[in-house]
Amino acid sequence: MKQYLLYVLFVLTIGSMVALSASLFGDDNDLNAFYEEDIPLAASIDTELGDFADTFAVLSETFDEPIRESDISQMERLAADPTLDEAMPHPLGTINVIFEARPTTLTVEAEVYREDGTYLILYFSGDEDVVEALDERIMAYYDELGI
Structure with a gap:
């Protein structure tokens, strides 16, 4: 049972890292549009x-x-x-x-x-x-x- 819980924890950790990487390094179009609109020349x-x-x-x-x-x-x-x-x-x-x-x-x-x-x-x-x-x-x- 202990090995099963460690395996689930490992899978959740890897999944979280992938999700975090995708959100950090994913498409920046929304972020760029936000900055371009809010920062005046x-x-x-x-x-x-x-x-x-x-x-x-x-x-x-x-x-x-x-x-x-x-x-x-x-x-x-x-x-x-x-x-x-x-x-x-x-x-x-x-x-x-x-x-x-x-x-x-x-x-x-x-x-x-x-x-x-x-x-x-x-x-x-x-x-x-x-x-x-x-x-x-x-x-x-x-x-x-x-x-």
Whole structure:
């Protein structure tokens, strides 16, 4: 009887391993579709808190009209909050912009680092064509700086 129970346990173990392998390494279409739908396209730029307004002046060149000063100063105040956890994305808000004569909205998030001053990584998400144009402007800006 003991040998029979060991045999059943062995068969169940092998079956479980096969099922686990199939679920882990099986068709990833559902998983890929989940990630593609839930992760918005984003552009990012690195800046110091002291250069916040200047960074937005560069980014404003992408749009038909500059980003409003009130939006920039509000986001700067939020990014300067000393209670923000480091290395965690924090929402700074949304900004309304006009891109190619079309009004649209960008969502802005920031990761904060405070080693030698306050350093930020800003993330911008929104309509795909707007984010791609913004990313092109950021890359051109990095080229201008020689980065």
